[in-house]
Amino acid sequence: MTQAAISTAAIQVPHTPLLELDDIDIGYDGKAVVHGVSLALPEGQIGCLLGPSGCGKTTLLRAIAGFEPVMRGAIHLGGRAVSEPGHTVPPERRGVGMVFQDFALFPHLNVADNIAFGIRDWSRDARTDRVRTLLKLVGLTGYGEAYPHALSGGQQQRIALARALAPKPALLLLDEPFSSMDVELRGDLAREVRRILRAEHTTAILVTHDQHEAFAFADRIAVIHQGRIAQWDTAYNLYHRPADRFVADFVGEGTLIPGMVCTEDRVDTAFGEIQGSMSEQLPPGTAVDVLVRPDDIAIDNEQGTVRTEILDKAFRGADFLYTLKLPDGINVLCMAPSHDNFVIGEHVRLRLDFTHLVVFSRGSGVDCPGA
Structure with a gap:
C-alpha cells in the first residue's frame, strides 16, 4: 500500500x-x-x-x-x-448547490430576489424568513432591495453563497469562488465563508x-x-x-537537498548530520532527498553552526523570506523576523530546528561518513 x-x-x-x-x-x-x-x-x-x-x-x-x-x-x-x-x-x-467563479447573480433582480430564486416554490412567508436569515448570516442585513451592480465583489460573493444555501442543499460545491478577489481579501473571505x-x-x-x-x-x-x-x-x-x-x-515552500541515511533518525546532509523522527524508515546507506522547509532552519549568528551566504530576500511584512547558499552550493529558503534586516551578499550562520525529517529515497548508497 x-x-x-x-x-x-x-x-x-x-x-x-x-x-x-x-x-x-x-x-x-x-x-x-x-x-x-x-x-x-x-x-x-x-x-x-x-x-x-x-x-x-x-x-x-x-x-x-x-x-x-x-x-x-x-x-x-x-x-x-x-x-x-x-x-x-x-x-x-x-x-447539490453550486457557487460559480463569476457568481452568476441575476442583474435584473434585487438581492432578496436573487437569494430567493431557488426557493420560488416555498410559501411567501417561508421565503421571506429564509432570505432574512441568510442576509443576517452573511452580514448584509438591510441590503435586500439593493441590486448586484451596487455591491462590492466581496458582497456579491456573499450573496451568491446565500443564494446557493437558500434551498438547504445536502452538499455545496464552490468552483474557484475567490479567484477574482484581491490577494489580501481571499484568506479573510475564505475564513468568513467557512464560518457561514x-x-x-x-x-x-x-x-x-x-x-x-x-x-x-x-x-x-x-x-x-x-x-x-x-x-x-x-x-x-x-x-x-x-x-x-x-x-x-x-x-x-521548501527545498529538497541530497542526504544519506545514517541511522533510523539521523541523515548526513550539506548541513552536516541532522536528526529527527523520519517519515520513512530506510536502511543506513540509502541515498535520500530531505525536505527543508523555511521554518526548519533559523538565522542565528551566535549559536548557528552552518555558514551561508544570502543570495536573495523577499519582504513579507513581519518576516523576510531569504534564499541562502550553503557551502556546497545548494540553495535553501529561510524565514526570519523582519526586524533583522540582513543584506544580500552578507554571510550568516544557521541554527537547525528540525523535529522530524521528511525523506524520499533515491536508492542505495555507500556507508554514511562517521557511521
Whole structure:
C-alpha cells in the first residue's frame, strides 16, 4: 500500500459518508483525464480539491455536480448512487448547490430576489424568513432591495453563497469562488465563508489552486496531480508529512537537498548530520532527498553552526523570506523576523530546528561518513 493510500485510509470514518467517490474515471471522447479517484467526505465537513491548472480538479467537481458522467466507478451521495457508467442522476435531482467563479447573480433582480430564486416554490412567508436569515448570516442585513451592480465583489460573493444555501442543499460545491478577489481579501473571505457554512451545518467542497485558501477553508484537502489524488489529508499533514515529492513541492515552500541515511533518525546532509523522527524508515546507506522547509532552519549568528551566504530576500511584512547558499552550493529558503534586516551578499550562520525529517529515497548508497 502506498503512503498516500495509508494516509487516506487513516482518516476514513466508521459511519457512511455524505459523499463517496469510489475509484472513478472521468474523461472525454473515451480518454480518461481523471483516474481512479476515491475519497469519502463525512456530513458537516468541508473538503477541498487543490492542484495546478489542468490537473482535473474542476472536471472532478463537475462530475460530483452531475454535469459530467463517469467512465468507471461510482459517486454516492447520501448513500445513493448518483453516477455510474450508463447512469447519471441529473444535477437538479442531486440536492447539490453550486457557487460559480463569476457568481452568476441575476442583474435584473434585487438581492432578496436573487437569494430567493431557488426557493420560488416555498410559501411567501417561508421565503421571506429564509432570505432574512441568510442576509443576517452573511452580514448584509438591510441590503435586500439593493441590486448586484451596487455591491462590492466581496458582497456579491456573499450573496451568491446565500443564494446557493437558500434551498438547504445536502452538499455545496464552490468552483474557484475567490479567484477574482484581491490577494489580501481571499484568506479573510475564505475564513468568513467557512464560518457561514459551519453555522448552516453544510457539507462543502472547494476547488482552488491556492493553498492558502485551501488551508483557511477546508478540513480535508485532496491534492490533485495529473488527474489522480496524490494525498487526501489535513492541511497539517500535507505540509509536514507529504506523501510524495509532488505534494512536498506543491504545498508550502521548501527545498529538497541530497542526504544519506545514517541511522533510523539521523541523515548526513550539506548541513552536516541532522536528526529527527523520519517519515520513512530506510536502511543506513540509502541515498535520500530531505525536505527543508523555511521554518526548519533559523538565522542565528551566535549559536548557528552552518555558514551561508544570502543570495536573495523577499519582504513579507513581519518576516523576510531569504534564499541562502550553503557551502556546497545548494540553495535553501529561510524565514526570519523582519526586524533583522540582513543584506544580500552578507554571510550568516544557521541554527537547525528540525523535529522530524521528511525523506524520499533515491536508492542505495555507500556507508554514511562517521557511521
